[in-house]
Amino acid sequence: MVNKQFLPICMNDLKERNISQLDFIIITGDAYIDHPSFGSAIIGRTLEREGFTVGIIAQPDWEGIEDFRKLGMPKFAFIINSGNIDSMVNHYTAAKKKRHTDLYSPGGESGHRPDRAVIVYCNRAREAFKNVPIVIGGIEASLRRFAHYDYWSNKVRRSLLIDAKADLLLYGMGEKTIVEMANLFKYGMSIEKMTSIRGSVYATKDISDLKDYVEVPSFETVSTDKLAYAESYKLQSLEQDDIRGKTVVQKHNDRYVVQNAPQISLTQAEMDITYGLPYTRTYHPIYEAKGGIPAIKEVEFSITSHRGCFGSCSFCALTFHQGRVIQNRSQKSIIDEATVLTTLKNFKGYIHDIGGPTANFRHRACKIQEKVGVCRDKQCMFPTPCKNLIIDHTEYLDLLRKVRVIPNIKKVFIRSGIRYDYLIYDKNTDFFEELCEHHISGQLKVAPEHISDKVLDQMGKSKQEVFDRFVKKYTETNKKLDKDQFLVPYFMSSHPGCDLAESIKLSEYINEMGYTPEQVQDFYPTPGSLSTTIFYTGINPFTNEKVYVPTEQKEKNMQRALMQFKNPENYSIVREALVKAHREDLIGSDKKSLIPSRPSKANNHPKYQGKKHSKFRSPNAESNHVSETAPRTFTKPSLKEASKPDFKTTPKHSTKRASNLSPRKRQR
Structure with a gap:
């Protein structure tokens, strides 16, 4: 106890x-x-x-x-x-x-x-x-x-x-x-x-006593010179490894x-100690009169299995905080915590999550990292997986199997996010199949973020074709298991590199899906991320290329509305965006058009009804629920390459994978 x-x-x-x-x-x-x-x-x-x-x-x-x-x-x-x-x-x-x-x-x-x-x-x-x-x-x-x-x-x-x-x-x-x-x-x-x-x-x-350090442009310089700011960010980011990293001034x-150089990563034994400390596992009773603290609900029956992420998405500052090197707990430590959860008074038999920033990154990306640290000149996953990347779900699957047979546990879910691109490259399909069979609560959240290569390149995300492969495999696997399970697509608007033309491409993709996102995340420039540096400077510091950045609120509103074009309340702004982009061909009554020629006050206009014959559907297509903190974003498969799986919007009450507001991120 x-x-x-x-x-x-x-x-x-x-x-x-x-x-x-x-x-x-x-x-x-x-x-x-x-x-x-x-x-x-x-x-x-x-x-x-x-x-x-x-x-x-x-x-x-x-x-x-x-x-x-x-x-x-x-x-x-x-x-x-x-x-x-x-x-x-x-x-x-x-x-x-x-x-x-x-x-x-x-x-x-x-x-x-x-x-x-x-x-x-x-x-x-x-x-x-x-x-x-x-x-x-x-x-x-x-x-x-x-x-x-x-x-x-x-x-x-x-x-x-x-x-x-x-x-x-x-x-x-x-x-x-x-x-x-x-x-x-x-x-x-x-x-x-x-x-x-x-x-x-x-x-x-x-x-004067410092040795072997990197000096970046001064505050006075970077506050007035955007090129210097971009250079400063690049130099800083290259030193955030506990083996290779130098002092930065x-x-x-x-x-x-x-x-000073980053702290040495925790060993597995040290991680076990941290998560085995005598926490009461709840909020202080002084808050009971006001109904407690809502944040505990997301994590009360969830387990952190590791820290760090080698995915390195441009819009995520996690690598600047937790780092790219995975630090994990032992199976015994996780099993012990799961056993403790079964003794808590509110436990109903369900473990909500076993994961971390990315659930299926349980181990370091490669053996090289253990000796010399992370690479300075390339990423593990982008633009394609590194040849040294170890793609293996065997140990994670073994852990899940052990936890789900603990007495009084009915189900073990994975809700902290799966990197589908990492998963699809695993030649062993056991984890994929057992994920679908045992660890999805009716819907799986994945985040391709966009479908335009131009935007994905700035996001540091895999190409659309990789996601298409994943959706095809997901559909086939669920069909094989006789499972009727959804995919929850997460999309992001207004990210650097995304103009109206790229936003319209995404809208056409959504239209082809017959899906209406219930939550939309606008890009949020927060300190510490590469995307924020690009947003401010208009330059990608690692490629030195100039990048288009949507900064005007009017355009941001257009991009967001384009993703929810089926909402009648968005008709005027969607039409304005299409006209501005010279895409009047998407206004009309054919199935490729996004909006009808004239606005409809009722939601029963054919353009506002999903494709009823399609398995792509939204249970609440008419909703205009927009979450500024929703999960990232997500796209669909190429309909030429894959049969259509079920897509489902995130429930309105969901806060899961809200990148800046979820305690699952372990932000400290």
């Missing part, structure tokens, strides 16, 4: 534990959920295991400083994060509209954390206790560790270390880093001298921001 004692959150908790002063106090923008999907819980439990006392101040009132004093002054430092998500992403949609809910707050209420939470919390903590060291971490700090383009202010901002006036920034997944730092405090070292910790960033006026006025 799990330990039912939470980390201290108030003075009464300290008295009960006979603690006169805490070693560390974690300040976080999320409500306190003591579960291994949440960074504050992992860091707190990790420090506790090492013998340090730790308290949590969750979602403090930032209008004053009283909440920042509620646990007294920490002996060593405040550790501050914005929560599992960047606070600006948490607050605003891709259209910069205010969100009305917050899954990481009591009852899903918004307004429990400030914009740019790390900066605000640091200021208040400094006011509360002037001389206490401040350490920042989590996703907001990790992805903003260098000068970065800030979408919400539409300018380049300084390193968050400088803006927050913190003493030290920890980036990446921080268990080893936080323990090393904590032990240095225990041994009496001042934070000013902590300049050699891997996985950390510090500021200094003197770099960026000047900010009269100081230097120094990123």
Whole structure:
């Protein structure tokens, strides 16, 4: 059974534990959920295991400083994060509209954390206790560790270390880093001298002692020169490997921001320890009156099997945070956790997920990575799989087989996302068949994102033909198993490289499918991703090619509407887009047209009804539900090459694979 004692959150908790002063106090923008999907819980439990006392101040009132004093002054430092998500992403949609809910707050209420939470919390903590060291971490700090383009202010901002006036920034997944730092405090070292910790960033006026480092263009340069910004991003990204990576330096006025080399990856034994710590696995009972914290529902009965991703999609900042190298847990550790889940009071017999950023990436991409790190000059999957890539689902399948026979487990689902391109290249079809037979809850989510090679090249995604092969195989496999299961297509609009012509190609593809996306994700430029750099500069820093970038909101609205052309409410803007692109041939009554010649007030016009004879269908084709945080995007097979499988829209309530809002991403 799990330990039912939470980390201290108030003075009464300290008295009960006979603690006169805490070693560390974690300040976080999320409500306190003591579960291994949440960074504050992992860091707190990790420090506790090492013998340090730790308290949590969750979602403090930032209008004053009283909440920042509620646990007294920490002996060593405040550790501050914005929560599992960047606070600006948490607050605003891709259209910069205010969100009305917050899954990481009591009852899903918004307004429990400030914009740019790390900066605000640091200021208040400094006011509360002037001389206490401040350490920042989590996703907001990790992805903003260098000068970065800030979408919400539409300018380049300084390193968050400088803006927050913190003493030290920890980036990446921080268990080893936080323990090393904590032990240095225990041994009496001042934070000013902590300049050699891997996985950390510090500021200094003197770099004369540094050796073998890479200096990138300064903040002053990249804030005014987009070519320099693109070059800076490229140089930074090349050093984010724990074996090959060097120290990276960026000047900010009269100081230097120094990123030490990335922290050494966790071993399997260390991963097992992290996920075996005594979490209560739920939210603190103080939130019960408001109905709890919605974010726990997505992960309560899910299991993290690994971290990292070698897929390297351009729009995903995960490689800048977790890295390209897979770090996994042992089968025993995962089986033990699954067994624990069966003892929880709300368990109904279903494991919702066993996976990670990409479910079927369980091991390092190749043997070379184990010795010399990831390649600097090529990707593992793009544009085609590397010849050294190990494509093998055998161990993952063996794990799934073992978990699904545990007493009281009825079903084990995979919901964290399958890389279909990796799967389709596996010559052994056992995993594919058992995936369809045992591990899909009626629908499988995959994310080809687009169908235009021009756009896919900028996304770092496989060609359409690869997806066509997958859909054909998926259809054949389900037919063989006598299964009636859907594919959930995810599409993305307004990504760099996508103009109206490419958007219309995608719409024609959707029309051929007879499918209406219920959720559409607009590209969201967030710190740390290659796509954001292209968005800001108009240049792909790895190819030096100029890239078209849709920046005007009107065009973004057109691209999104084109993907939901069957919605009568979108008629005018879809027509305007087609006329602007000189594609009036798609206005009319034939089956290739997207919209009728005249608008229809009713949804019963033939152009707004899917192809009733087709197996491609949407259960709610007339819906205009648009999610700015929906999963990425997804396309269909070539109808000439594959019989049509069932396509289904994502339920309106779904938050799964919401790239920036899902706790499954382990953003810390």
